[in-house]
Amino acid sequence: xxxxSIFDQIKKEGGxxxxxxESKRILKQAGILVxxxxxxxxxxxxxxxxxxxxxxxxxxxxxxxxxxKSDSGGVKLSINSAAEVKKAYDExxxxxxxxxxxxxxxxxxxxxxxxxxxxxxxxxxxxxQFGPVIMFGLGGIFVELLKDISFRVIPVEQRDAQExxxxxxxxxxxxGYRGKEPAxxxxxxxxxxxxxxxxxxxxxIKELELNPxxxxxxxxxxxxxxxxxx
Amino acid sequence: xxxxxxESERSALSLFFEPQSVAVVGSLREGYFGxxxxxxxxxxxxxxxxxxxxxxxxxxxxGLKAYPSIKEIPEKIDLVLIMINRRFVPxxxxxxxGKGIKAVIVVADGFAERDEEGAKLQNExxxxxxxxxxxxxxxxxxxIVNSANGLTPDPYEPGYKKVKSGTVAICAQTGMINPQAxxxxxxxxxxxxxxxxxxxxxVDECDLLEYLENDPATKVxxxxxxxxxxxxxxxxxxxxxxxQKPVLILKSGRTKEGxxxxxxxxxxxxxxxxxxxxxxxxxxxIRLEKFRELFELPKxxxxxxxxxxxxxxxxxxxxxxxxxxxxxxxxxxxxxxxxSPEITKKLNAIFPDLGKSVVDIxxxxxxxxxxxxxxxxxxxxxxxxxxDCLFNVIWTSPFEDFVKEYVKFYKEMQxxxxxxxATWIYGxxxxxxNALSSRMEDLGFPVFSDLEIAIKALxxxxxxxxxxxxxx
Numbered sequence: 038x039x040x041x042s043i044f045d046q047i048k049k050e051g052g053x054x055x056x057x058x059e060s061k062r063i064l065k066q067a068g069i070l071v072x073x074x075x076x077x078x079x080x081x082x083x084x085x086x087x088x089x090x091x092x093x094x095x096x097x098x099x100x101x102x103x104x105x106k107s108d109s110g111g112v113k114l115s116i117n118s119a120a121e122v123k124k125a126y127d128e129x130x131x132x133x134x135x136x137x138x139x140x141x142x143x144x145x146x147x148x149x150x151x152x153x154x155x156x157x158x159x160x161x162x163x164x165x166q167f168g169p170v171i172m173f174g175l176g177g178i179f180v181e182l183l184k185d186i187s188f189r190v191i192p193v194e195q196r197d198a199q200e201x202x203x204x205x206x207x208x209x210x211x212x213g214y215r216g217k218e219p220a221x222x223x224x225x226x227x228x229x230x231x232x233x234x235x236x237x238x239x240x241x242i243k244e245l246e247l248n249p250x251x252x253x254x255x256x257x258x259x260x261x262x263x264x265x266x267x
Numbered sequence: 268x269x270x271x272x273x274e275s276e277r278s279a280l281s282l283f284f285e286p287q288s289v290a291v292v293g294s295l296r297e298g299y300f301g302x303x304x305x306x307x308x309x310x311x312x313x314x315x316x317x318x319x320x321x322x323x324x325x326x327x328x329x330g331l332k333a334y335p336s337i338k339e340i341p342e343k344i345d346l347v348l349i350m351i352n353r354r355f356v357p358x359x360x361x362x363x364x365g366k367g368i369k370a371v372i373v374v375a376d377g378f379a380e381r382d383e384e385g386a387k388l389q390n391e392x393x394x395x396x397x398x399x400x401x402x403x404x405x406x407x408x409x410x411i412v413n414s415a416n417g418l419t420p421d422p423y424e425p426g427y428k429k430v431k432s433g434t435v436a437i438c439a440q441t442g443m444i445n446p447q448a449x450x451x452x453x454x455x456x457x458x459x460x461x462x463x464x465x466x467x468x469x470v471d472e473c474d475l476l477e478y479l480e481n482d483p484a485t486k487v488x489x490x491x492x493x494x495x496x497x498x499x500x501x502x503x504x505x506x507x508x509x510x511q512k513p514v515l516i517l518k519s520g521r522t523k524e525g526x527x528x529x530x531x532x533x534x535x536x537x538x539x540x541x542x543x544x545x546x547x548x549x550x551x552x553i554r555l556e557k558f559r560e561l562f563e564l565p566k567x568x569x570x571x572x573x574x575x576x577x578x579x580x581x582x583x584x585x586x587x588x589x590x591x592x593x594x595x596x597x598x599x600x601x602x603x604x605x606x607s608p609e610i611t612k613k614l615n616a617i618f619p620d621l622g623k624s625v626v627d628i629x630x631x632x633x634x635x636x637x638x639x640x641x642x643x644x645x646x647x648x649x650x651x652x653x654x655d656c657l658f659n660v661i662w663t664s665p666f667e668d669f670v671k672e673y674v675k676f677y678k679e680m681q682x683x684x685x686x687x688x689a690t691w692i693y694g695x696x697x698x699x700x701n702a703l704s705s706r707m708e709d710l711g712f713p714v715f716s717d718l719e720i721a722i723k724a725l726x727x728x729x730x731x732x733x734x735x736x737x738x739x
Contacts, residue, residue, distance in 0.1 A: 164498065166495055166539075166542070167498035167539075167542050187545070188542055188544075188545040190498070190499075197548070197549055
């Protein structure tokens with residue numbers, strides 16, 4: 038029941054859409070590396086958290102009612118000082134409040150801005166005939182515009198995870214293209230297998246998305262995540 | 268619990284394919300379609316069980332006593348074929364239930380594939396069958412075949428007596444695979460079982476896969492599907508079966524338009540093609556792209572051993588054919604075999620410059636006694652340990668003598684080597700090409716209709732064998 042309790046607890050607090058903050062707690066418990074995220078309920082808290090983590094930082098709105106955080110002005114990147122944190126905090130709240138006056142706002146998340154790396158996406162959904170399926174792709178335009186993605190039916194085995202990474206057309210980018218550092222394929226395989234297990238053990242999850250995951254040479258870190266329950 | 272269910276299903280399907288007695292409910296009027304034809308085709312194929320025609324207007328047909336109804340048949344019946352107006356099907360099914368019959372093929376059409384009334388009738392027969400523990404194939408099916416016991420209850424006149432017996436099982440959601448639609452007597456590889464699912468109201472692809480998994484006569488399974496009834500069950504079963512026997516699937520409805528037409532044609536739910544593709548990869552299913560492949564590609568599994576690796580050897584006419592084959596092979600992970608120094612030397616001794624990756628027998632052809640040189644070359648190439656599979660090109664010549672010579676030579680080649688050989692025959696005469704193709708296949712050397720499909724056959728055989736190796 039240990040694993041279920043976190044779902045029950047969060048469900049009691051809010052609806053069926055988990056915030057980034059809550060989703061990351063679940064993923065961390067499933068053994069997936071996530072970008073360290075702290076919740077700030079005031080701009081003062083945001084400043085002190087940023088100072089503890091070290092600059093640059095990223096601020097993001099934490100609200101179950103705001104799904105597309107960047108589109109609604111709920112994300113600020115590359116923040117380099119306490120003054121900028123305060124300004125960003127106020128701006129985020131102002132913009133979100135204006136667009137979604139009725140939104141429940143938990144606060145703003147503060148996380149350290151990570152070194153750039155190749156961005157990948159892992160997601161899950163439910164197919165009417167095959168049940169839960171898992172998706173893998175490169176981030177950004179590769180998924181949105183080129184639909185360069187691969188699927189497998191959950192549960193997946195090591196071989197399936199390996200194949201679904203190699204299957205996408207953008208695979209050479211992950212192997213290190215034109216001097217870019219290669220991504221750790223074993224780390225990505227591990228994420229796929231852990232997500233498959235998480236979904237298998239928690240059938241109440243309807244959709245899940247780790248977007249983006251930063252794929253480094255020796256590890257892969259999920260910097261944003263979303264979980265939706267049935 | 269689950270074990271029990273699948274056990275009873277298995278025995279139900281053996282009633283379909285291995286019945287001791289068959290009742291045929293339908294028109295007994297002489298013609299090209301109907302109960303009369305079913306009985307005639309059963310008799311022609313030498314069906315080993317008892318046959319009971321059922322029709323109240325007849326005393327006798329084709330020398331067999333006819334019965335006015337199912338319940339009047341004095342003996343136990345294993346399998347019933349129903350081919351009457353859809354309105355009367357539920358009643359006949361109730362009679363079957365009363366007699367304790369467990370296997371029924373509903374040939375009759377006009378069910379879910381036609382209109383709302385048909386859909387209602389289909390639900391009704393499913394309900395009757397469930398209550399009585401009857402399994403149904405169909406409705407809207409052209410039926411099944413078991414080549415081993417002469418069970419060819421074909422509702423359409425095929426014009427030939429027997430389906431050639433072999434190891435390929437063919438299943439489809441279409442009547443296009445049935446004996447009246449395909450020249451099974453002329454196929455030179457044989458068929459073990461045929462099943463047209465029709466509307467698939469009960470028995471489906473999973474049931475067939477489970478039955479064929481345990482059918483010793485079947486070595487390879489090829490299927491045409493428009494829909495999947497239960498995705499998760501399909502994945503689980505096909506994965507298990509594909510680990511034992513190659514499973515080849517052609518699935519339609521890849522496009523939105525195709526899926527829409529399929530839904531109206533069989534009353535089935537559309538499948539997301541990307542997800543189906545993923546499931547095939549997970550299960551180790553070989554996915555086909557063309558209708559022709561459904562019948563051609565199983566030959567490589569049925570007649571040839573699996574390749575041990577991906578090294579492709581080639582004996583061709585002209586270098587161009589070799590280059591095309593190399594391009595095609597790369598799609599499936601086949602790589603060009605580098606001949607060993609020893610074999611290269613031997614080949615060069617037969618004819619200058621012959622010892623290359625693409626062994627081009629065009630130039631030495633001009634030399635006297637072509638067949639002697641041809642057989643020497645082929646045997647030498649096959650001796651080479653650096654080759655796992657061979658793309659074999661044969662030129663028939665315009666002369667009949669060549670066919671005889673080739674046949675004589677390939678008779679010698681039976682069991683010569685354990686390498687996988689796919690042959691493509693070309694030449695100036697279609698009758699000679701056809702004649703040699705059939706003789707070659709009778710000898711166990713599959714011949715493919717073009718270069719690309721021959722290479723694909725080797726490619727999928729390599730991929731299947733490679734996956735199997737990974738599982739051991």
